[in-house]
Amino acid sequence: MTPSAQPEAARLSPVQSGAGRMRTVATGMLVLMAGIFGLASYMAETHPAWGFVKSFAEAAMVGGLADWFAVTALFRHPLGIPIPHTAIIPRNKDRIGGALASFLKDNFLTASVIARRMRTFDVAGAVGRFLAHPPREGRLREGASRLLADVLESLDQERLGGMVKSAVAGRLKAMEISPLAGKSLDAAINQERHIPMLDAIITWAGRTLDANEDVIRNMVHDRAGWVMRLAGLDDKLAEGIIDGLRRLTIDMAVDLDHPLRLKAEEGLVRLAASLKNDPETRAKVEEWKADLIGNKAVTDWIEGLWEKTRAGLLAAARDPQAAMAGRMGEMLQQLGATLQEDARLKAAINQFARRAVVGAVATYGSQIVTLVSETVRGWDARTVTNRLEGAVGRDLQYIRINGTLVGGLVGLTIHTAEVLW
Numbered sequence: 001m002t003p004s005a006q007p008e009a010a011r012l013s014p015v016q017s018g019a020g021r022m023r024t025v026a027t028g029m030l031v032l033m034a035g036i037f038g039l040a041s042y043m044a045e046t047h048p049a050w051g052f053v054k055s056f057a058e059a060a061m062v063g064g065l066a067d068w069f070a071v072t073a074l075f076r077h078p079l080g081i082p083i084p085h086t087a088i089i090p091r092n093k094d095r096i097g098g099a100l101a102s103f104l105k106d107n108f109l110t111a112s113v114i115a116r117r118m119r120t121f122d123v124a125g126a127v128g129r130f131l132a133h134p135p136r137e138g139r140l141r142e143g144a145s146r147l148l149a150d151v152l153e154s155l156d157q158e159r160l161g162g163m164v165k166s167a168v169a170g171r172l173k174a175m176e177i178s179p180l181a182g183k184s185l186d187a188a189i190n191q192e193r194h195i196p197m198l199d200a201i202i203t204w205a206g207r208t209l210d211a212n213e214d215v216i217r218n219m220v221h222d223r224a225g226w227v228m229r230l231a232g233l234d235d236k237l238a239e240g241i242i243d244g245l246r247r248l249t250i251d252m253a254v255d256l257d258h259p260l261r262l263k264a265e266e267g268l269v270r271l272a273a274s275l276k277n278d279p280e281t282r283a284k285v286e287e288w289k290a291d292l293i294g295n296k297a298v299t300d301w302i303e304g305l306w307e308k309t310r311a312g313l314l315a316a317a318r319d320p321q322a323a324m325a326g327r328m329g330e331m332l333q334q335l336g337a338t339l340q341e342d343a344r345l346k347a348a349i350n351q352f353a354r355r356a357v358v359g360a361v362a363t364y365g366s367q368i369v370t371l372v373s374e375t376v377r378g379w380d381a382r383t384v385t386n387r388l389e390g391a392v393g394r395d396l397q398y399i400r401i402n403g404t405l406v407g408g409l410v411g412l413t414i415h416t417a418e419v420l421w
Helices: 014-043 049-075 093-107 111-118 123-132 139-154 157-174 177-190 194-211 213-223 226-231 233-254 259-277 279-294 296-318 326-341 343-378 381-420
Strands: none
Touching (some): 014 049, 014 381, 049 381, 093 343, 093 381, 123 326, 123 343, 157 296, 177 194, 194 233, 194 259, 213 233, 279 296, 326 343
16 A cells, blocks of 8 residues: 555654544534533423533533634634634744744853753763663664764774874874883893893794704805815814804703803893983984884884774774673773762863853854744744644643533533522
């Protein structure tokens, strides 16, 4: 079945359907009162009680018709007759739009009003509670996830990526690495964390020696004289050199007090002091750092790091479950707990939120008011009438019902007073 072929009631909103049902009830009561009035008029001579019924029905019809006229006059001409001061809303559509815009401006979109209302809002606390105890599912979680993904996708990738890379490179350039490296090396020596590093170097040297025995033998053979080669002494010399170096690496690996190990440790101590205090060493390290940052391989690495970070953020943002799970979820929950417990941070965030909202209202408030006013002015009279009638039509039909009942009770009271007095 096409939409045009569907029943009209099926295309109405619940509010409009409710207003239509109440209109039917109110009109039915008016017709009922008319029927009762006719019956009471016909039976009036048979018994005095019919007079009370007739008075009730007559006054109920008057009250119902009066309220029907009043309600109808708000939205259209009763019975299509252009009676003065009817169809009030369609005729005053522009004035209603202006009044609505003025109401919004005076009561909602004023910086002082927003600032006063925002003082009672704990934005940081609300965000903290959401992050600390996120709902497992729901529109709020999905909406926050979708909003974050939309924001990330809407940002200019090339421009933002350039900003991130520039920020990282600028941060690296501003950081003096030499003192930091010296302090780190000094701390490692004091805590004997340099020993595994020396062990690794010695082990690497031993393995390198084993892997390059032929290179050493060929080197000794090429540099030995023809007499030594003739006597076969070059092989013995090469074997002695290899055995000596192998024994040296083994001794250094076993003996922590080996002289060469102690010399290496002294060299590390001097290097740490030089990195911290020697201007020439610090200048050389900064020069190496600048060359390294300017290297294309490092630039490509920073760019790849940003792309991976952005892709990871987008993947997490698109999945509400992943966004609040794992390492990232733990970090967000810790942030939520901090927002609730740190009074200074909470006050700073709430102050920032108030200033942001007040600033937005001060900047765009008049534009919002103008938008509301012009939107209402742009509506045709039928649209305004249908929307307002759909919003308040149910209550207006209750006015008709009440008018019918109250009118009937007033008529019954007056007739009773006439009979008694």
